[in-house]
Amino acid sequence: METPGRLLRIGLFGSALAAVFALGAVAPTWLRAPADAAAPRPQPLPTPPPGGVMGFVVDSFVQPVIQGKDACPQGTALKLRDAYLATLPAEERAQLERKENEAQLTQRWHAYAFGPDNTNVCSQPDMFERPLLRTVQSKKAWGLDLDEGKTDDTCAHEAFTTPTGEQGIDNQEYRAMGCTLEWRGVDGIAGDNQTGMRQFMSSGEWTQVILLRGVDSLQNDDDVEVIYANTPDRPLADSKGQFLRGTTFTISDKAPRNRNVLHGRIKNGVLTTDPADIVLTQTWGQGGARDIRGNRTKWHYAKGRLRLAFQPDGSLRGVMGGYRPIFDVIVSPAIGGAGSAIVAGIDCAQNLATLRHYADGLKNPKTGKCEGVSAAQAITAIPAFVNDVAPARTAAR
């Protein structure tokens, strides 16, 4: 019989699975590259509305994975079962892989998820020493040049180049995690992370909106206020799940509330914001205001910035970049605990070790070590009316 406590913890584990592995619930999504925000716009852009106030709702917020065999030539990173087998001598490994020994193998790789005192690789990833993941080997990644060549508060790292040739791209999160199955999926098809993120965006578990003020031209404007915020309003969607344009969202004035006020400029139809701390909430569990253990999960991008290209159809398309605290990257499977390891095969300790290895930002002045990792999210946003909160509620599209 299940004890109440045990039931609770199974519930906890379920949450993370729902967050990370929305398997079977959503059809695979083919990846699309984010807009090449630097490229000139071939079509004329709309005129901004009188008053220069424009609203958008983010309809896609995903890790920009570049598919192709050159990224992970050895294949995707090993799952916990295979990672365990890889620790064994070849002969023992072959023995365990025999069908008749499956139960024994299962028992042993499950045990590999645990440590002393009931610790496990996902709830207590710091307490395990694990080899690094297979990482992205190609030179291509989407993202932004976050350090702009400066080295004073970063750690040594190798920059990427975008598929369109932009150099100095800082996205070590992609390097560390980009070969995991959750990120990459089967080649050409989005991984579970992307599928899960799409679900979260659709379910309205703290939707993101962008409100622009002072826009005089979508082509060139030196001074634009950008409010990038969460709203508790669920997006309205058509029968295929596509968000509808021209609907209203209200930025929450209730905690937990994230409303980032940024300053930006538009050049050649591309809006870029100045570096700033950008914090957005991700609510795990529909309707909940906090995750089930009291942890608050956030998308925290230090020195974060947006680079978004206005599209002729009125939408925005581009990238957000910044430095993320390392643990934030794995907080979802960490919440899932041993379930993430045993059911989904994720070795959070291995993930954490790899992220630490490639950490390139948020340098701790005391230790000199970097505690953050450069990262990027591909964003698309469609026109919406956004009600800001005090001092004056503003409705604009």
Added chain:
Amino acid sequence: MKGLALAAAAAAIVSSGLALAQPVDLPIPAATTSEFPPGVTLGKAGGVAVYAGPDGRTLYGMDMRTLLRDGADPSQHCREACAQVWEPLLAPAGAKPNLIFPMGFGERGRAPVQGEYVQNAKAPDWTVIAGPQGPQWVYKGWHLVFVRKGEAPGSAAHEGDERMVWNTLKHVPPAPKLTAPVNVSAAFVEGAYALVDKEGRLLFTGSCAAACAGWQPLAAGLASRGVGADWTVDRAADQPQWLYRGKPAYVAEGAVQADLPTGAVVLRP
């Protein structure tokens, strides 16, 4: 399907977790009892009512759920450096623990027998756990109770420390027992209990002139004799209306005082 089922289970847990929240920016659950552990009193800190220790110092809860990263049993977290600055609110020596931090998926060890421990999410206000320094009080199933060493009474200086691990134990008195119409309940609104309808909107009464035409009566049934001693029905009104202690009851547009019209007086239990 599996994912969906698990998500549903998780959602259920989330809602129960919400009721346990202590951080100041989340709804504070009401106390279920007015009986406190020995020495625990009520005080004020940061402008809100909080539990306080024998010397008036604010009680803090260490939210065990936030500390799993440091070990599989967060109830044992506060040792060494932590114990240097945080002082546990110990239960009487020899008190038998009736709470544990629940075992996780796949963990080994003796599973508790049924009834041995209360379920954390459904725990009464005050339970006892086996803390690092002995039996220790836990508030609302998750918050291991401490005071901050050297802190002055009335201070809430460590509110939200360490990413919301430490939260003052905020006090909302137990909800009063009502004898009221089915769709009326009591809600803790802006520091005191008020009567609300089933949508959580405040109930009010008041005197007014023409403005009353827009006031929404709390509708009653023509055939109702009333409820208890306080609630009667005005059958002569256009809309049969509840009278609370003889005064007509109206429904506000929202759940806070700002939603009340001019001249309105909140109905209170």
Added chain:
Amino acid sequence: MMMNSMKRMTWGAAAVALSVVVSGCAASDAPKTAVVEQGEPALTRAMPGAQIVAMRRLTEAQYRNIIADVFGPDVVVAGRIEPIVRPVHEMIASGAAEASISPAGLDQFDAMARNIAAQVFGEQRRAQFVPCVPRDEKLADPACAAKVLTPLGRYLFRRPMSPAEQAFFVKLAGDGAGPTGSFHKGLELALAAMLTSPRFLYVIESAEPDPARPGELRLDAWSRAARLSFLLWNTTPGETLLTAAESGKLTDQAQLRTLAEAMVASPRFEQGVRAFFADMLLFEKFDELSKDPVIYPYFNQDVVQALPEQMLRTITDHLVARNGDYRDLFTTQRTFMTRSLGGLYQVPVARSAGWVPYEFAPGDDRAGLLGQAGFLALYSHSGRSSPTLRGRAVRELLMCEPVPNPPGNVNFTAVQETGNKAKPTARIRLLAHATDPSCSGCHKITDPIGLSLERFDGLGMARKTENAALIDASGEMDGKPFQGAIGLGKTMAASPSTTQCLSMRALSYATGRSGEDVEELVPALDRKFAAGGYGIRALFTQIATMPEAYRVVTKPLAAPAHVSMLTQ
């Protein structure tokens, strides 16, 4: 054992209404069933001296309003009620006078009644409705049951119960208490029977000799109370009206006017206005509204529910809250939005939850009731707009000018080919009908009206083009040209047919008579409507107080009139 007893007893209650089906209830069609002595007392014995002149079945809205008023809004009315069939070109209110209840409909009423009764006498609420303590909770207690059921009967039957009726329902409670072993279960059975009685489900209008017109009849005081209450508030008479009926105030013209004026001044009048316009504008069609979600991505259940509500809010805000001129309803720029509707209209909504006032900019073609998505979507096809349906609705619903149905052999292909680039707009496609003599007669009175609304698609979303061709929104009505919805609204406002139609509909709604039957009263009523600034309060006060509306024009039911209950 208990279940069996329950079943038997409640079936007996259900049979009350069944007898109405058998007998029919039109005033001119007297029931033929014989009285069953052990059943519910016949109406003639229950209402001695009264002559039943009409029976109008409750609508679902009325049923729900009554339950809320009598027992409180916290009592849940679960399920749906069999709809009343609308006579062609008439109000549901006049259909109610001829409505029967099918066996399936009877089952619905029975299930709802039992559910309501269980809530009323369940442990949570019974103290509110039981003023006495039964001698033994497990046994019948006729004296206590009478104390409970007598006041309920007065509210539910809209008049005091006769001693025979009271005895019958008290006995029913006792009969139920025995097998169930519960006094309160017995009350449940009695209440369920009352709620399935024709005395409740039908507003029974009875008449008395008219002292002012010897030899003729007029509605009696109880029927007047019900008439006033359902007309003005769409619910059962409350304490004030019942008391007024008892004291004879309702047959005194001056006192009747005082009461009616107070009722239209009450906030509850809005509920009555809503019910009237929902009937007049055929809102039951919203229950069947469906659109192709691929063509209309903004169509969803939230929108379906919001569309009629938006129209009703616009109507009541203009006519009741602002006491506006009915004619201006076709040009008003004020309305209300929800978040879902905001997407359809592509306008900002100031709050994310609930209804928010919204005012279109001056000159916006959305002005008026006919520019609202509810009207536009309702009178369109599932995948395309329809100038013909829209024009016909304007003619029939708002101007009371019936349009014949199309002949059976029409080829609609040309009109339905919305993707035909050679005929990109509805105006061009409808030319086919305009040139076909078998069609043109009707289309020329509908299409020129509907074509002015073509800048709104089949869901009512604004558009400027169709198949990349600019839409021409010019229209014409009775020789008067105009542009767009705003032009149509102004033309409607200027037409005398618009206000006369409302007068006729309101009179028909009040009396349950057909438009034809009330037609002769309309010119005088419309003049008074005009004198009152075309305000809805003035119109309804006039209708509620005009002696002609209370005169009995149909033949009373032939004696002996019975609506009886079979208890087997």
